[in-house]
Amino acid sequence: MDEWALFNDFALHAGLDRHTKLLARYELFRRVVELPGDVVECGVCRGAGLLFWAKLLEIFAPRSDRRVVGFDLFGAEPKRTHEWDEPFMPEVARTASVESLLEIARAQGLERRVEIVPGDASRTVGEYAAARPGWRISLLNLDFDNYDPTRAALAAFFPRVVAGGVVAFDDYGAPQWGESDAVDEFLRGSGYVPRALPWALSPRAYVVKGEAAGSSAQAAPVAPAAPVAPVAPGAPQGS
Numbered sequence: 001m002d003e004w005a006l007f008n009d010f011a012l013h014a015g016l017d018r019h020t021k022l023l024a025r026y027e028l029f030r031r032v033v034e035l036p037g038d039v040v041e042c043g044v045c046r047g048a049g050l051l052f053w054a055k056l057l058e059i060f061a062p063r064s065d066r067r068v069v070g071f072d073l074f075g076a077e078p079k080r081t082h083e084w085d086e087p088f089m090p091e092v093a094r095t096a097s098v099e100s101l102l103e104i105a106r107a108q109g110l111e112r113r114v115e116i117v118p119g120d121a122s123r124t125v126g127e128y129a130a131a132r133p134g135w136r137i138s139l140l141n142l143d144f145d146n147y148d149p150t151r152a153a154l155a156a157f158f159p160r161v162v163a164g165g166v167v168a169f170d171d172y173g174a175p176q177w178g179e180s181d182a183v184d185e186f187l188r189g190s191g192y193v194p195r196a197l198p199w200a201l202s203p204r205a206y207v208v209k210g211e212a213a214g215s216s217a218q219a220a221p222v223a224p225a226a227p228v229a230p231v232a233p234g235a236p237q238g239s
């Protein structure tokens with residue numbers, strides 16, 4: 001593969017949306033670079049985000065053992081959770097294979113940075129968190145688009161985001177997806193106000209853990225409403 005040609009093609013032909021997507025991810029990552037905890041990519045698809053986060057970790061936290069943990073179906077068609085959800089575009093529904101993504105990571109010396117969890121995230125996220133009571137997240141990128149897995153990921157993972165960590169909502173406010181409802185339901189009454197990076201199309205919104213109105217930096221009063229993800233005894237809940 002001719003890396004120079006690939007880079008030139010991207011720089012010449014990719015539009016502002018694609019450029020700002022990378023810059024927005026860098027901007028959010030920059031805010032958590034000095035925080036402990038893994039990056040979580042909810043929705044891997046072809047792996048563009050997964051590998052980009054892994055590269056940012058390798059560049060900016062080379063001595064750390066921080067990783068990016070990616071969740072996607074791998075092999076099954078994503079389901080709409082509302083009848084008004086837009087069908088997944090064929091190019092989105094066609095994920096890469098786990099093996100091909102790990103092979104790419106291996107070829108770039110990034111294997112230790114990447115973990116992939118296949119299966120329906122409405123189930124896998126809760127199981128993953130419950131099996132790792134001490135596990136923490138610095139950056140949670142929600143990009144499942146639809147309601148069910150987004151709601152489950154918020155319930156399972158938000159309590160594991162460290163103070164000052166970033167939770168990004170890739171499609172918050174997009175008219176054709178249920179992600180917005182899952183986010184609004186979860187944050188209702190918490191004091192969190194989703195904010196945007198005004199110069200980027202996506203991620204469309206984000207919150208910073210602990211920056212809820214009326215909360216201290218240490219305690220953000222978010223109580224996961226749905227018992228989707230039982231957090232193991234002893235693990236901090238909803239703060």
Ligand SMILES: C[S@@+](CC[C@H](N)C(=O)[O-])C[C@H]1O[C@@H](n2cnc3c(N)ncnc32)[C@H](O)[C@@H]1O
Pocket residue numbers: 041042043044045046047048049050071072073074078079092093095119120121122143144145146148149
């Ligand atoms: C927009 S794509 C993710 C793009 C990726 N974050 C990136 O930027 O490269 C959305 C992904 O969510 C996945 N998805 C949707 N529902 C899911 C579910 N219930 N469980 C796991 N993955 C799901 C789809 O398979 C699809 O690959």
